Amino acid sequence: MNITQPHLKKFMERMVTWARVNSPWVIHFNSGSCNGCDIEILATLTPRYDVERFGIKLRGSPRHADVLVCTGPVTRQARERLLRIYEQMPEPKFVVAVGSCGISGGVFQGCYNVIGHIDEVLPVNAFIPGCPPRPEAIIDGIVKLLQHVQQGAPAPLATLPKLQEAV
């Protein structure tokens, strides 16, 4: 069987997308969060919300993960680690920023050890707003991301409206 045959190649691609959409493995990194978002992410994995029914599983190693879920603003000490984790993930990879801090720096805007939002360090595919977002919102965000993946198109980078300078 020659995999370079066009119909076989197309079939294989569909298989891979099917697998990816049905079992996206997630890695979580807190780059300066207050824990509020982190405990809601954990709640999302536990029986009440149970995202494992969508095949979503939290992994310990970035090398096993498809989706990087980041919480918090990016602090100076965490920046290099965040980049390193992202670089260790296999392609294609997706980034989800959870919480207001990941979107704008939130309440920590202007603090001396905070670089800013996650978009300043990594390309982000989905933002989930809230302080912290409810587990339902986190599920909604990830499902929307998966819909893009299912359509076969590369997940678009989410764009943010230009934020006003913090006063």
Next chain:
Amino acid sequence: MTTETLLQRAAELLTPFTKDSARPESNRLDVAISANDLPAAAETLSNADWGYLSAITGMDLAPEADELEALYHFCDKAAVMTLRVRLPRAGRPEIPSISPQIPAAAFFERELGEMLGVTVVGTPDPSRLFLPDDWPEGVYPLRRDFKQEQAAPVETANRPEGGRVGNKFIVPIGPQHPALKEPGHFEFEVDGEVITGARMRLGYVHRGIEKATEERNWIQNLYLLERVCGICSHTHTSVYSQGVEKLAQVETPPRALAIRELVAGLERIHSHLLWLGVAAHEAGFDTLFMYSWRDRETVMNLLEELTGNRVNYSICVLGGVKQDILPEQAASIHQAIGYLEERIRYYLDVVSSDTFFLQRTRGIGTMTLDEAKRFGSLGPTARASGLRRDVRLDSPYGAYTRFPVSIVTDERGDLEARFAVRMKELLVTCSTIRAIVDNLPAGELTTRFPRKIPAGETVSRVEAPRGEVFYFIKSGGGESPTRLKIRTPSLCNWTSVLNKAVGHQLADVPMLIAGMDPCFSCNDRMVTVRGKKDSRSMTWSELREYGIQKYQGRR
């Protein structure tokens, strides 16, 4: 002993060193001493067993005076005694270390050093604690003349991670690691599987909140401080409100205080159940993790029903609370607490009878009463070693005089005791919550609160789920604080965990760390424990080389 006699005793003990003394509040004594007398004063207090060192606050007194001030806060029951030391502001002033007398002072001293530019002479480890590796030398964020531009990143050599450092073999763990839900970096020095030394670097979630409070007004700070930690968010707003209310001399309505205690109780339940799950997960007992988190949703529902939010409830306002407890909500509280109580009894039974689980907890990390005292442990970690330290009883605040709690202690001091203490504490909390709901005092929810707070200083202490939270608040009479010092309990408990790790198997580390219920976002510090014996160590490549040679030789 009453607060008054305690303070008199402290004043007597410190007479030889006292330059000046004052009684700013009925439970506080301020003693001004000179920097050179500090170790002797610390030794006197420590020998007399007067309280424990709760925090060190560093202050820059500019522009009023060209001086820095270091405040050493000692707490005994409700009494707070502060040693005040003035230092010149120019250059890098020196202050002697009190770590030889009080080991728990080591972190506070390092924080003082890097935040205010004070050289603490004789402190065991003066290296960086909070600030990132790329922070420039000679820039101190808590000095008044600090400007963000000064803190531009500088080039740094990469820190060695693992492998050979000196003559040790180091196993690095974190900041991203399957066993840690939050970023912290540990370096365990091992001899085979046995730990001979432990070191830790935090600062990954250090945001600079203390400085930020000075740039926000009193009300904005409420929202900022709620986000010191998302797990015990109510603790931080209530300790802050309590302090600011004291400064403003505002009487908070009793109904508001009772509602604060009620929410604090619910927060304790959510936090301890969360911890139970995470700790069980570290032990490989995922079923218990899922069970406890399922039941935690009951209390999350309740918090949402009462406050509108699952996390960061935002129920405290200065001078009261935002929401009332309605009669129909009282019914749902009773129902939920009834269910939770039954589940907590079940978990208590599981953690004290499951044979496999006990293998991971019984006799692991045992800390004696003396050690708990010496390491300055707080909260359930201390109480599991028989140390009776609980601000709710030692210095009843808010509604705790009206709705008291009973203390839960255990003499065993191992991980099993910490599980038992936390679960039993929840049973006490459940009955207190019932008492509050049934006897909620009538009256207003809030009272008028001024925008500007009169000049003054205060100390505010609250028992968080993890132990005592200490705030020192100074107002200059304006719309924002002049200085706000936060000291959270996890910091005080790290010393004990890292010291107790020595001699245990590397595989026990996740359980030992989980056993104290660490919260990284509220503390950012670094700890070094010197290894007891010298161990052989190699880098990865050396080890590989050694392995190849050894097995080639065998063939």
